[in-house]
Amino acid sequence: xxxxxxxxxxxxxxxxxxxxxxxxxxxxxxxxxxxxxxxxxxxxxxxxxxxxxxxxxxxxxxxxxxxxxxxxxxxxxxxxxxxxxxxxxxxxxxxxxxxxxxxxxxxxxxxxxxxxxxxxxxxxxxxxxx
Amino acid sequence: xxxxxxxxxxxxxxxxxxxxxxxxxxxxxxxxxxxxxxxxxxxxxxxxxxxxxxxxxxxxxxxxx
Numbered sequence: 001x002x003x004x005x006x007x008x009x010x011x012x013x014x015x016x017x018x019x020x021x022x023x024x025x026x027x028x029x030x031x032x033x034x035x036x037x038x039x040x041x042x043x044x045x046x047x048x049x050x051x052x053x054x055x056x057x058x059x060x061x062x063x064x065x066x067x068x069x070x071x072x073x074x075x076x077x078x079x080x081x082x083x084x085x086x087x088x089x090x091x092x093x094x095x096x097x098x099x100x101x102x103x104x105x106x107x108x109x110x111x112x113x114x115x116x117x118x119x120x121x122x123x124x125x126x127x128x129x130x
Numbered sequence: 131x132x133x134x135x136x137x138x139x140x141x142x143x144x145x146x147x148x149x150x151x152x153x154x155x156x157x158x159x160x161x162x163x164x165x166x167x168x169x170x171x172x173x174x175x176x177x178x179x180x181x182x183x184x185x186x187x188x189x190x191x192x193x194x195x
Contacts, residue, residue, distance in 0.1 A: 065155050065156045065158075066159065067155070093175050127158075129167065130168050
């Protein structure tokens, strides 16, 4: 069987990182969010949630396992469309008539967060379905 | 696609872990196969047929949709 012990070790590491980063992310971001400002440490929160999802995915994803490859392939296809959708929404929100004003770093941070959340997010959904 | 993997595995006194090890896949893959949520590749189907000493048609039941 493909590395179950390693998967459990990885799961604990992901869980530890996830709890730590999510906690730090909430602590650093909540004030900005309540004041209606752009949270500068949003990537930390996204990474924390990403790690928590990877902790769930750890026993499902192995390099040479064909079910894992199917899950990853489908998740990446969905992510391709989500990324396009996000870019269109950002165009509409930050354009000349849009309500948001974001600088380039903030746009990149948002795109990073979307990718960090949708890839493992769709993998979690597909690991339930497949 | 329906399959008889669970019955055949029990007949051969194999645990999910043991079957996964022989097939070089994860235990989750065996669980998904047994729950008929995942259709295996042709290579995995052949490996299963060799382990169970059966024809592929005896393991998997293809039903046209």
